[in-house]
Amino acid sequence: MAADLLQVQGLGKRFGGFVALDGIDFSVAQGERVGLIGPNGSGKSTLVNCLCGTLVNETGSVHFDGRDLRGLIAHERTRLGLARSFQLPRPFASMTVADNLRVPILYTVNARHGGKHVAAGEIADRCGELLSLVGLAGRAHDYPRDLTQVDMRKLELARAMASEPKLLIADEAMAGLSHSEVTDIVALLIRLNERGITVVLIEHIMRAVMSFSQRLVVLVSGRKIADGSPQDVIRDAEVERAYLGQ
Amino acid sequence: MTVRWWTFLVVAAAVAALTFLGARAVDNDYLFFAGYTVLQFVVLATAWNILGGYCGYVNFGTAAFFAIGAYTTVFFHKTYPLPIPVLLVLAAVIGALVGLGTGYLTLRLRGAFFSIATLALAVVLQTLVVNWNYVGGSRGAYVIRPNEIAVIGSYIQYLFLIMLGLTVVSLTVARAVERSWLGYGFATIRDDELAAEASGVPTLKLKLIATAVSGAIMGMAGAPFPYYIGYLEPASAFGLPYAVNSIAMPMIGGTTTWVGPLIGALLLGTLQQVATVTISSAVNLLLVGLLLVGFVIIAPNGIVGLVQPWLRRSKGKKPHGG
Amino acid sequence: MFSADLLVNALVAGLLLGGFYAAVTVGVSVSFGILDIVNIAHPAFVILGSYIAYIANAQFGLDPVLVGILALPAFYILGGATYQIYYMSFEKRGQEALRGLAFFFGLLFITEVGLILVFGVDYRYVSAPYIDQSFSLGIIHLPMRMLVPCLFSLLMLICLQLYLTRTFIGRAIMAVAQDQLALRLMAADPIRIKRIAFAISIATASLAGAFLIIIQPVEPSVGREYIGRVFAICVLGGLGSLPGTLIGAMLLGIVESFTATFYGPSWAPAVSFGLLLLTLAFRPAGLLGR
Numbered sequence: 001m002a003a004d005l006l007q008v009q010g011l012g013k014r015f016g017g018f019v020a021l022d023g024i025d026f027s028v029a030q031g032e033r034v035g036l037i038g039p040n041g042s043g044k045s046t047l048v049n050c051l052c053g054t055l056v057n058e059t060g061s062v063h064f065d066g067r068d069l070r071g072l073i074a075h076e077r078t079r080l081g082l083a084r085s086f087q088l089p090r091p092f093a094s095m096t097v098a099d100n101l102r103v104p105i106l107y108t109v110n111a112r113h114g115g116k117h118v119a120a121g122e123i124a125d126r127c128g129e130l131l132s133l134v135g136l137a138g139r140a141h142d143y144p145r146d147l148t149q150v151d152m153r154k155l156e157l158a159r160a161m162a163s164e165p166k167l168l169i170a171d172e173a174m175a176g177l178s179h180s181e182v183t184d185i186v187a188l189l190i191r192l193n194e195r196g197i198t199v200v201l202i203e204h205i206m207r208a209v210m211s212f213s214q215r216l217v218v219l220v221s222g223r224k225i226a227d228g229s230p231q232d233v234i235r236d237a238e239v240e241r242a243y244l245g246q
Numbered sequence: 247m248t249v250r251w252w253t254f255l256v257v258a259a260a261v262a263a264l265t266f267l268g269a270r271a272v273d274n275d276y277l278f279f280a281g282y283t284v285l286q287f288v289v290l291a292t293a294w295n296i297l298g299g300y301c302g303y304v305n306f307g308t309a310a311f312f313a314i315g316a317y318t319t320v321f322f323h324k325t326y327p328l329p330i331p332v333l334l335v336l337a338a339v340i341g342a343l344v345g346l347g348t349g350y351l352t353l354r355l356r357g358a359f360f361s362i363a364t365l366a367l368a369v370v371l372q373t374l375v376v377n378w379n380y381v382g383g384s385r386g387a388y389v390i391r392p393n394e395i396a397v398i399g400s401y402i403q404y405l406f407l408i409m410l411g412l413t414v415v416s417l418t419v420a421r422a423v424e425r426s427w428l429g430y431g432f433a434t435i436r437d438d439e440l441a442a443e444a445s446g447v448p449t450l451k452l453k454l455i456a457t458a459v460s461g462a463i464m465g466m467a468g469a470p471f472p473y474y475i476g477y478l479e480p481a482s483a484f485g486l487p488y489a490v491n492s493i494a495m496p497m498i499g500g501t502t503t504w505v506g507p508l509i510g511a512l513l514l515g516t517l518q519q520v521a522t523v524t525i526s527s528a529v530n531l532l533l534v535g536l537l538l539v540g541f542v543i544i545a546p547n548g549i550v551g552l553v554q555p556w557l558r559r560s561k562g563k564k565p566h567g568g
Numbered sequence: 569m570f571s572a573d574l575l576v577n578a579l580v581a582g583l584l585l586g587g588f589y590a591a592v593t594v595g596v597s598v599s600f601g602i603l604d605i606v607n608i609a610h611p612a613f614v615i616l617g618s619y620i621a622y623i624a625n626a627q628f629g630l631d632p633v634l635v636g637i638l639a640l641p642a643f644y645i646l647g648g649a650t651y652q653i654y655y656m657s658f659e660k661r662g663q664e665a666l667r668g669l670a671f672f673f674g675l676l677f678i679t680e681v682g683l684i685l686v687f688g689v690d691y692r693y694v695s696a697p698y699i700d701q702s703f704s705l706g707i708i709h710l711p712m713r714m715l716v717p718c719l720f721s722l723l724m725l726i727c728l729q730l731y732l733t734r735t736f737i738g739r740a741i742m743a744v745a746q747d748q749l750a751l752r753l754m755a756a757d758p759i760r761i762k763r764i765a766f767a768i769s770i771a772t773a774s775l776a777g778a779f780l781i782i783i784q785p786v787e788p789s790v791g792r793e794y795i796g797r798v799f800a801i802c803v804l805g806g807l808g809s810l811p812g813t814l815i816g817a818m819l820l821g822i823v824e825s826f827t828a829t830f831y832g833p834s835w836a837p838a839v840s841f842g843l844l845l846l847t848l849a850f851r852p853a854g855l856l857g858r
Contacts, residue, residue, distance in 0.1 A: 052444060053443075054440060054443070054444070073443065074440075074443035074444055075442075075443045075444075075445075075446050075447055075448050075449065078443075078444055078445065078446040079446050083444070084444060086440075086441065086444070090438045090440065090441040091437075091438075091441070092433065092434050092437040092438060092441065092442075093437050093438075094433055094436065094437050094502065095430070095433060095437070099430065102430065103430055103431070103434055103442070103445045103446075103447065104445040104446055106427045106430060106431075107427075107431060107445060107446040107447045107448075108445065108446030110427075111446060159441075159445060160444075162445075163445060163446055298666070302665055302666050304665075304666060304669045304670065304673075306608075306673065351845065351848065351849035352845075352848050352849065355848060357665050357666075357669075358600075358606040358665070358669065359803075359848055361606070361608075361669055362606075362608070362795075362799045362844070362848075363844070363845055363848055365608070365795055365796065365841075366796050366799075366800075366841035366842075366844045366845050367841075367845070369792075369793075369796055369837050369838070369841040370837075370838050370841045370842050370845065372837075373834070373835060373837050373838035373841075374838070376834060377834060377835065384834075436666075486677065486680075486792075489673075490673070490674075490677050493670055493673065494674075497667075497670055501666070528681055528684050528685050529685065531677070531681045532678060532681045532682060532685065534677075535674050535677040535678035535681060536674075536678060538670065538673075538674040538677075539671060539674035539675065539678065542657070542667050542670050542671050542674065543653065543657045543671065546657075546667055
């Protein structure tokens with residue numbers, strides 16, 4: 001598959017004696033919508049951390065947009081266009097919601113274009129735009145501590161989007177959202193995808209995963225056990241046994 | 247309305263000039279001696295806060311950088327005396343290099359390890375100086391203060407003026423950094439370094455910048471010191487009061503803005519001058535320690551933190567300037 | 569120049585010193601290694617222990633080690649109270665990085681200045697019948713004032729290791745570093761466990777302080793010399809591992825002993841701190857890792 005945006009080969013990660021990831025192979029094509037599911041502790045977050053440079057994998061390789069990511073630290077990967085949201089929201093507590101979005105714009109978008117790509121005045125507009133997209137319009141001047149858990153997840157997503165990524169990994173962004181909020185976020189991610197952003201959705205909420213994904217990958221105990229169309233994957237016996245049947 | 251940095255610089259310089267002229271009018275030497283010490287603390291506290299308050303990395307080795315500046319002066323005084331402004335530049339360069347070096351070795355680790363390393367740096371440097379006889383070793387070095395200098399007259403007034411200049415420079419730098427894109431980056435490092443990296447912030451590079459700037463300013467603060475004190479020995483140059491005060495003053499004043507260290511240093515510095523004269527210097531230090539612990543527990547955002555909610559309510563939401 | 573006599577005795581002195589250093593460090597090994605609390609004020613508690621031993625020895629003629637043991641409950645309570653303040657003010661609010669460090673630094677400072685105010689800067693020492701004695705094994709010279717603390721240190725380390733590995737609370741302490749959720753499911757309160765662990769770490773300072781004043785005369789600023797030693801040993805020996813702490817301590821003791829013997833004592837402080845800087849720069853996980 002020639003034009004794969006993300007290629008993961010033989011990725012392995014251990015913590016002391018515990019094998020968190022055991023030879024993961026998978027790829028994501030440009031423009032795809034991939035869902036990643038698996039029980040708690042299956043290694044999903046470890047995988048994200050290895051892809052984004054927060055953790056360093058011992059074995060295997062990650063290629064993004066044709067480049068080998070070995071040796072690149074997290075901020076360099078973000079600048080290449082690989083963005084993620086954190087499972088447990090990690091906002092910048094001492095700045096306003098709008099300023100939280102300003103950071104990726106200043107440090108990723110501007111840096112990518114060698115300096116002043118987005119003029120100072122435009123940044124405020126950009127932030128407002130993003131906030132409206134995720135449903136946080138009007139909260140620009142609030143502080144993260146004033147937000148509900150749910151709003152913090154939306155901020156988390158908005159911050160990842162602010163860096164204008166080519167590939168966005170949404171790590172359990174919808175936990176705790178209401179039925180309609182989940183629908184909204186899925187619609188948002190699909191709109192992003194239509195604009196050309198490749199999205200990997202890591203989720204437990206099956207409804208969201210099924211309606212969003214063009215392809216579904218299943219991780220259990222650090223191994224990939226299924227990779228295919230959502231309909232096929234959920235009917236796979238091993239997947240049923242390991243995950244859905246619980 | 248955003249005040250640009252050069253406007254601030256001009257205003258601050260004007261305030262400094264007025265202060266100086268006012269002090270000359272009073273014409274009491276004690277004012278200049280005491281004022282020098284208080285201003286020195288403003289500079290040290292401001293410098294410390296650039297790395298400590300803005301980035302969240304605690305430097306326990308302020309004394310090391312201060313002593314670097316002081317001993318640079320001693321070294322040149324014995325070799326080839328240079329005018330103080332030149333010494334300031336040299337001290338800044340060496341302070342920045344040492345800061346970069348320490349930072350490069352330890353800033354990739356957790357903040358706690360960096361802090362411990364700064365403590366280690368102070369002790370290692372002190373041991374080196376104690377064993378370096380050219381600058382006096384443990385016996386210390388005499389640096390005779392000239393009586394007069396052209397234009398200004400009294401030398402102590404000249405030293406006071408220099409320290410005023412350093413204060414203006416350090417406050418301008420701190421404020422400019424705080425309000426720039428650099429300042430945003432520093433704040434993200436303090437708030438959540440992992441999220442900062444994920445947002446594209448080159449955390450190591452920024453931390454090194456902060457360490458270098460902080461070290462440079464601290465070095466500059468130490469450069470005129472030998473002329474001020476007349477006799478420099480390692481125990482006083484590397485003294486614990488520098489470490490404690492440079493941490494206590496920003497913590498008490500407020501660590502997130504340039505105003506905090508200024509307030510903390512002015513208050514605490516003046517308090518200490520009064521206490522040292524009236525009570526004793528040991529009790530004075532005890533008070534500083536107690537205030538530090540007290541504020542850290544009860545008012546973690548310092549005096550600025552206590553006042554800010556009032557300001558915000560009366561002015562409406564305070565916008566973050568660009 | 570390198571006579572066998574000098575070498576062997578420097579080595580033995582280093583080992584004895586190392587045993588003692590382990591006692592001073594073990595508290596930080598627990599609080600930093602297991603609880604992730606950077607208690608740079610630990611040497612202040614040790615010095616406090618030394619001064620308490622001094623007072624009891626000067627007033628009542630009690631043996632310092634005995635005083636160290638008798639003071640254990642007081643230090644335990646002090647440790648528990650300190651942790652409670654730390655937890656309420658910083659850990660709960662997630663502010664331990666900056667403010668917690670400043671807090672302990674403040675404690676360190678207050679203790680030192682407080683001791684200066686009460687006792688002045690003169691060196692204090694204890695008297696006990698064995699302090700001036702020594703005996704020889706061939707060319708090896710064993711001063712009692714080094715041997716006694718070293719032996720009791722080892723005893724203390726063994727007791728602590730047994731406690732951490734054999735008792736329920738001890739194992740809960742080891743577990744709290746790794747998995748607080750699992751601990752909660754076992755119906756143990758992680759906060760209480762951490763408080764007990766920290767209290768134990770401060771209690772060790774009581775004994776370590778008594779050992780210290782047997783080995784050398786003490787004055788208030790001595791505590792600061794030990795910050796570098798303690799953290800150098802922790803980083804060398806791997807945080808949270810008691811055997812690692814002992815090995816790291818002996819390594820440091822030997823290096824210091826050799827430096828003092830062959831280069832003079834004025835370089836001694838630079839040894840531990842220099843070693844710490846080097847280790848942090850090149851091998852922060854410690855020689856033994858975790």
